[in-house]
Amino acid sequence: MKAHDGMYIEGAWRPATGPDVIEVVNPADEQVIARVPAGTAEDVDLAVRAARAALPAWAATAPAERSARLAALRDVLAARKDEIAETVTAELGSPLKFSQNVHAAVAVAVAASYAELAATHPFEEKVGNSTVHQEPIGVVAAITPWNYPLHQIVAKVAPALAAGCTVVLKPAEDTPLVAQLFAEAVHEAGVPAGVFNLVTGLGPVAGQALVEHPDVDLVSFTGSTAVGRQIGASAGAALKKVALELGGKSANVILPSADLAKAVNVGVANVMSNSGQTCSAWTRMLVHRDQYEEAVELAAAAAAKYGERIGPVVNAKQQERVRGYIEKGVAEGARLVAGGPESPREQGYFVAPTVFADVTPDMTIAQEEIFGPVLSILRYEDEEDALRIANGTVYGLAGAVWAGEEAEAVAFARRMDTGQVDINGGRFNPLAPFGGYKQSGVGRELGSHGLAEYLQTKSLQF
DSSP: OOOOSEEEETTEEEEOSSOOEEEEEETTTTEEEEEEEOOOHHHHHHHHHHHHHHHHHHHTSOHHHHHHHHHHHHHHHHHTHHHHHHHHHHHHOOOHHHIIIIIIHHHHHHHHHHHHHHHHSOOEEEETTEEEEEEEOOEEEEEOOSSSHHHHHHHHHHHHHHHTOEEEEEOOTTSOHHHHHHHHHHHHTTOOTTTEEEOOOOIIIIIHHHHHOTTOOEEEEESOHHHHHHHHHHHHHTTOEEEEEOOOOOEEEEOTTSOHHHHHHHHHHHHHGGGGOOTTOOOEEEEEGGGHHHHHHHHHHHHHTTTTTSOOOSSHHHHHHHHHHHHHHHHTTOEEEEOOSSOSSSSSSOOOOEEEESOOTTSHHHHSOOOSSEEEEEEESSHHHHHHHHTOSSEESOEEEEOSSHHHHHHHHTTSOSSOOEESSOOOOTTSOBOOEETTEESOBSHHHHHHTTEEEEEEEO
């Protein structure tokens, strides 16, 4: 596939400062499809200095002009949606239809939301005898994951630009090609030189250099909780603001009054989407003891339909990680009712859609984020037991509740220690804040709450 052999810095593609490259592998057939430069600390420094130089003029730009650039970016992304989808499918392995309907389409919707928010957000307000200004925090380091590569880029870069910040993006090394497409789109949209910059590279090299750079004012990171802790510690030493969207082990609570078949089928689909590589996936299904065996049968049948419908996981390391968790689930006594650790295909990093029954809350597969197409079904005795299990992990990113009456589901959801809960299959909302409690992160993305992460406040008293 087409790939740039340089970095996008100060409005142009510039040669990398080092000779090393990253091979981009198609996880469906294990073939190298492109090579991109592995950025150095020097590349990062050039990008950050470009962002710092561009900051005063961009921060002073009227919100209406920032809105216009984001609207242009939205339009470019929409016009190139087919190319974006094909690129995501090639480097991530996502089925093309999913890449079109989710990876490409959601990114356009999020860009559109920030084009509007840039024009309508109240950046100034009167509070008594004070005028309160919201101003851009400065230079943003955006470090994004591979599982939703374009969505996560847009969810960080668009609000940063709307706020008046400048950005250096370091995308995941597994999915750098769609990040290069995004840089092309930014350029085509007329965003001024230096406002957005792209450095491809490895986390321990380019990522660390970006986090530690003294001219970076905020680090926005999406990824594992372990890496998030490291970034938080490093940024904390410099009293640098962070926004961290980390892991999850979300509970799908099916109350006895719910439509059991619908709740189970939607729950299985949620876990299998994107090959299970979704931080907010409902990987723990909680079912009342009286309905438990029926739910297990429904889930096993639903999972069997996904055998040929889901793509591979992103790389060989991730495949081995997921298969290791499946083996551990069997070893700890969970009942395997669908799938298993054996790869369903001879080529590609595929994992069989897997469902475990008789999972207890203390098992590894009920506590740790697997990040693959693996569902654990747990039984509960009553509502209080269900709440204890749902809240019984270190994570609190997302979840779901199903009940016959919406009010019943809402009452339970309000007691869950998690940042977002879908009620009876509620739809994704790009304007609603997304982020977690506990070890699922710090801060929020999307909508006005996401914009607020990139702003700082100044009060003028009269």
